[in-house]
Amino acid sequence: MLLIDPQQSSDKVNAMVNLEDIEQLEHKGLNAEAFWVALDGKLKQSRAKFKEKIKLLASDYKGEDITVDIQVTIRTTINGICECAQWQVVNYFVGNSASSDFKRLILDEDLGYSPYVGVASPLNEAKTRFEGHVFCFLPLPREGSRLTGLPVHVNGFFALSQNRHHLKWETDEQKGKKIDDKNILWNKYLIKEALPRAYSRLIQCVVDVSNTLDKKETFLTYLCSDGRYYQKVEGLELLPLASGGWTSYKSQRDVVYMCTDEEIEILKGLEKIMVMKPSSLGTPLSHHLDQICSNDLFQIKKLTASDMRQLLETTITNQLGTNPRITQNSKLSFAWLHHTWKYIIEKNYVSHVKNVHIVPVLTTGTWVSPESVDLILLSNMLLVRLSNKDELPEGLCRCFENMGVKVIGSLPEWVPREKVKAHFFWPSQKSIIALLTKLGTTESAEETTEIFNARCKWQDKCVLTACLAKCHHILTEEAIEFLTTLTIFRAISTIEDTGTDTALSNTSCYINVKEQFPEGVHFQNPCIAADSSKEALLSTLGARKLELDELVLATLNGFQTEGGQNANEIPKFMDYLINKFHLFQTNPQIINSASNIPFLRAGNKRCKASDLFDPSDCRLQHLLIGDALLPETKKRLSNEKVRNS
Known part of the structure; x- marks a missing residue:
């Protein structure tokens, strides 16, 4: 007859190692409840397989260690109430893994012990209720401390004391001294070599079957x-x-x-x-x-911050694609974007996510109620059009877009300017100059210039030059060099010409279009047209102003060197010169040059003023009648002007 405490699950599982069921037991003289226990599982097959392998190994212990894993369900019925407990059991028999000292003990006929241990763990019992116990086929008595210190039961072929209450172990007096007692040594080797292997196997089994x-x-x-x-x-x-x-x-x-x-x-x-x-x-x-x-x-x-940058970009690409856009139906939400920026700001990771598509660009809706938001790289050149009360003109924004700059309408409140200001350009004069400076120092500056010159419209260029005229005094050398390559000015050949787009690198002189210069007369070289508001900018950029005297002298000299190329313009220009003579009469170079211009018609040819007589003298007119020595004129020229000419 076998009596088992029905309240102790540890008794049940170990008592059932070689049993499959226990019939109902009731004895009037004993203080025990009637109960029935049965095991579910392929126990017979597992036991038979285990025993057969042990027989083959036991002769020389040169074979591999033997292990058998068993999942057992114990059904306990007490007074009609049934409970089930699942256990994972591992039986382990040591073979050639035994050390030489352990093998000598295994083969010692005086001992006659078997190198076997078994461990069992509950699969569905709360860990707070479970305490591992020590067994030698039956549980050791519960007097004193008999716990394993592990979350498993341990069963083994231990050497026990005569009363079977304790494992044979060294006393306090024996600690640190050589142990000759084979029983004590056996227990030590069984715990040191067999138990860890069984326990390791049990852990793997439990891991394999557990999903909690x-x-x-x-x-x-x-x-x-x-x-x-x-x-x-x-x-x-x-x-x-x-x-x-x-x-x-x-x-x-x-x-x-x-x-x-x-x-x-x-x-x-x-x-x-x-x-x-x-x-x-x-x-x-x-x-x-x-x-x-x-x-x-x-x-x-x-x-790390570097890991976060890489994984964040991977997340955005995986969820939104290579051209990420957040909408009401996208896998990443507006709340996610807000939350992510909050994290970036708090961790001070802005500089670490430069190569991540994380900058929000509102495409439809408002920041209070967004409908569509594109995400772009922070490493782009980014210009914010509206910030606080500062706003850039649309034409200026289009100019920068033609330079490859990404213009953002505004940023939401959860991307605070003071935290990201170093990574954006803002609607201020200093920031605009900084942007031009950066554009001029990039490796792609030449390509940027070509694209801008080919695409940007004149109306937008005018907005750019108007803006630059207000802040020319803070232009950097790099910005100046870059601006001289942009076709943001007009080159004219006549004072009334509408002109063609040009850059200062191609046309280095400018003229104020308000100068009193005759229409229809070509300049010797094209000049940049400027008004008073642009003169200071042009000067800062290194352009040279052509004063009226210099322009008149150059035109006069051109008449003499071009071989009659602009002969049809001579009368018009000389008429202008004589009518505006008071402006130039103190300039001897202009007077001398003008005196060499054949602009007065006499007969069938044009003559210099010095070659003809004064047509206002009536006596000369009668005396020289029929000779081509007097100029033909519809206007009455003053003696002084003609004489000076």
Whole structure:
């Protein structure tokens, strides 16, 4: 007859090792409840297989260790109430893995012990209720401390004291001294060599069948309880992931990142490469994983700013594509974008996400109620059109867009200017000059110039020059050099010419279009047309102003050197010169040059003024009648003007 305490599940599982069921028992003289216990599982087959392998091994112990894994369901019925408990059992028999000293004890006929241990763990019992116990086929009495210190029961072919209450073990007086008692040595080797292998196998079995955090946490917490032995988890599928799954601890660098709850929420879709949220892990397990990570033992890595940049861009690409846009129906929401920027600002990560499509550009709706928002790279040249009360003209914005600058209408309040100001250009004179400076110092400055000159409209260029005219005094050398390559001015050939777009690098002189110069007379070289508002800018950019005297002299000299190319313009110009003579009469160069111009018609040819007589003298007119010595004129020229000419 076998009496078992029905309240002790540990008694049940170990008593059933060689039994499959126990019939109802009731004895009036005993203080025991009637109950019935039965096992579910392929126990007979497993036992037979285990025993057969032991027989083959027991002769020389040169074969491989033997292990048998069994999942057992124990059904207990007490007074009609049935309860089920599931257990994972591992039976282990030591073979050639035994050390030489342990093997001598195994083969010692005086001992006659078998190198067997078994371990069992409940699969559905709360860890707070379970305490591992020691068995030698039957449980050791519960007097005193008989707990294993492990979350499992341990059964083994131990050497026991005569009363079967204790394992034979060294006394306090024997500690540190040589032990000759083979029974004590047997227990030590069984615990040192057999039990760890059985326990390791049990852990793997439980991990394989368990899908609950609590169960795996139990084993992980135990294995990591001594910080010196974190290596014990290698190869075990005990690393909880944010995706809800598990993975094994590996030495190779298939990185799994340790992140905060906030970071996991941001990096959507990457849960398989992140450790479970700390809030779900709990403090003890989070601590152990943090220690494993700090020791750099396995693939766990703490998330750095560089990692965040890479993973954030991967998240955006995976969820939104290569041209990311957030809408009401996109996989990433406006709330996600707001939350992500809040994280970036708090962590001071703005400079770390320069190559991430994270800058919000409102395309439809308002920032209060957005409908569509594009995400662009922070590494772009970004110009904010409206900030606070400052706003740039549309024409100026279009100019910069033609230079490859991305113009953003405005930024939402949750992207604060003071936190990101170094990464954007703003609607202010200093910032505009800084942008031009940067454009002029990039490797693509020449390409930028070509595109701008080919695409930008004249109306927008006028807005740019008007803006530059107001801040020319703060232009940098780099900005000046860049601006001289842009066709932002007009080159004219006559005073009334509408002109063609030109750059200062091609046309270095300018003329004020308000100068009193005759229409229809070509300049010797094209000049930039300017009004008073542009003169200071042109001067800052290095252009030289052509004064009226210089322009008149150049025109006179041109008449003499061009071989009659502009002969039809001579009368008009000389008429202008004589009518405006008071402006130039103190300039001897102009007077001398004008005196050499054949502009007076006499007969069939044009003559210099010095070659003819004064047509206002009546006596000469009668005397020289029929001779081509007097100029033909419809206007009466003053004696002084003609004489000076």
